[in-house]
Amino acid sequence: QKEVEQDPGPLSVPEGAIVSLNCTYSNSAFQYFMWYRQYSRKGPELLMYTYSSGNKEDGRFTAQVDKSSKYISLFIRDSQPSDSATYLCAMSGPTSGTYKYIFGTGTRLKVLA
């Protein structure tokens, strides 16, 4: 079983829709949870990060972490064509004296005008 599972998509939605992106994970030691947006041929851009469980909102983006279910989500409200990109989830936690980062393989999102 992979440590992080993320649906690769592609996910196509009309402009203005609410988008829900999700990841599940298996390692209960993960403490930090991150979402990145990556445009084609660019480096990933950090969108949101949260520590432990709960919700965090930033403009049109909301990140949710449910540690009991080992499930994280990113919601995008009022989606725009400029949101079309690949979204990566990531998490980190202590492992053998260091911090390990694990990334999902990414979900491709297309927002249609």
Next chain:
Amino acid sequence: DGGITQSPKYLFRKEGQNVTLSCEQNLNHDAMYWYRQDPGQGLRLIYYSQIVNDFQKGDIAEGYSVSREKKESFPLTVTSAQKNPTAFYLCASSNRGSEQYFGPGTRLTVT
């Protein structure tokens, strides 16, 4: 502006040549990382360094080497021993366990 710079953006090399990719950060982060990204495979960790003059192998270190002589800099050398070097290389940095920031990447093509 704080951030991570990688150079060059595109790099072309002949098979059998070593090549060094540059990564510099001014975020005052202790830890730096190198990843390789191939289509459909996600990010794979090559090397990481948590402190100056120390670094550890990641999941796919064979054919690569690094150095960490300064806190700000973490260059990656792709050696001729790396069997499939053509890829998109990403450098990242963080403080211990917290959010990780990425550079813009270097696309290496070896023919």
